[in-house]
Amino acid sequence: EVQLVESGGGLVQPGRSLRLSCAASGLTFDDFAMHWVRQSPGKGLEWVSGISWNSGNIAYADSVKGRFTVSRDNAKNSLNLQMNSLRPEDTAMYYCVKDVGASGWDWWFDLWGRGTLVAVFS
Amino acid sequence: EIVLMQSPGTLSLSPGERATLSCRASQSVSSSNLAWYQQKSGQAPRLLIYGASSRATGIPDRFSGSGSGTDFTLTISRLEPEDFAVYYCQQYGSSPPYTFGQGTKLEIK
Numbered sequence: 187e188v189q190l191v192e193s194g195g196g197l198v199q200p201g202r203s204l205r206l207s208c209a210a211s212g213l214t215f216d217d218f219a220m221h222w223v224r225q226s227p228g229k230g231l232e233w234v235s236g237i238s239w240n241s242g243n244i245a246y247a248d249s250v251k252g253r254f255t256v257s258r259d260n261a262k263n264s265l266n267l268q269m270n271s272l273r274p275e276d277t278a279m280y281y282c283v284k285d286v287g288a289s290g291w292d293w294w295f296d297l298w299g300r301g302t303l304v305a306v307f308s
Numbered sequence: 309e310i311v312l313m314q315s316p317g318t319l320s321l322s323p324g325e326r327a328t329l330s331c332r333a334s335q336s337v338s339s340s341n342l343a344w345y346q347q348k349s350g351q352a353p354r355l356l357i358y359g360a361s362s363r364a365t366g367i368p369d370r371f372s373g374s375g376s377g378t379d380f381t382l383t384i385s386r387l388e389p390e391d392f393a394v395y396y397c398q399q400y401g402s403s404p405p406y407t408f409g410q411g412t413k414l415e416i417k
Contacts, residue, residue: 221406231345231353231396233406245404281352292401294343296364298352 188212188297190282195302198272206302208265208282213297216240216260219285221295222267224278224304234280235267238290245290250276272306279303310335310399314409320417327384329412331397336377341401344373344382347411348393356395357382384414392416 194206206222221236235246235256244256255268265282279301287293311334321327331342340360345353355364357373360380370385384391397409 230410231398231408233404233408236404236406247405286358291404292341294341294355294358294398294400295345296355296358298354300352 190284190297190299192280192282192299192302195280195304197305197307199308200273200306202272202306203268203270204272204304206267206269206280206282206304208299210263210265210282210284213284215258215263217288219243219288219290219293220258220265221283221285222256222265223281223283223295223298224276225281225301226275226278229278232278236285236290237265239288243290269304272304274306277304277306309405310337310402310407312397312399312407312409314395314397314412316412317410318413318415320415321387322417323387323389325387327382327387327391327414329382329384329395329414331375331380331382331409333378333380333399337380337399338401340376341399342373342375342380343398343400345396345398346391346393347396348390353396387414389416 191209219238222234237256253271257266281301282299283295284297313332315330342360344357347353361373372383394411
């Protein structure tokens with residue numbers, strides 16, 4: 187079965203850090219770009235970051251640039267998101283998402299994980 | 309950055325009726341690079357349509373997409389009980405960031 191499973195979410199105070207991970211199975215992981223998309227409680231979807239198959243292309247939303255770092259380990263079929271200097275507005279469900287293509291920016295998303303919840307509050 | 313506006317915000321219909329959801333872009337979406345996703349309560353989004361009009365694998369043919377440029381439409385020809393959900397449009401293919409519409413909630417009347 188093709189699936190993406192996120193982990194690492196939790197409760198954290200403002201200014202602290204958290205590292206999210208996504209384990210991919212049932213697919214040739216290094217054939218595809220990957221993304222993180224978040225959804226604040228009761229709100230819509232916001233693309234956070236994307237990384238191409240070989241980590242050669244990386245991009246971030248302006249809202250997280252300079253604070254979040256995306257990486258991948260193709261040998262371990264894993265995607266990561268290091269989140270530093272967390273703010274209350276970062277509170278959201280974070281989804282690991284598979285791109286249809288490899289390069290990162292030309293195609294749609296065809297597989298979503300179930301998400302991991304991050305809550306930032308004092 | 310391309311801004312997507314979806315309308316209506318909420319659509320109340322009965323099973324068996326036809327649903328028409330709109331997605332309007334602030335500038336032309338190149339090569340009809342527009343996708344639609346369905347999100348049921350408590351679940352992750354699921355891809356329905358890509359390339360403005362191509363159905364994803366396993367999506368019933370009652371779902372159809374159309375449009376180009378700045379105006380796109382998702383149509384559900386005959387609503388089934390499992391179709392009541394929130395629907396998002398998304399543009400891709402331009403430089404990041406990807407953007408999503410704010411969503412249309414399709415609810416049972």
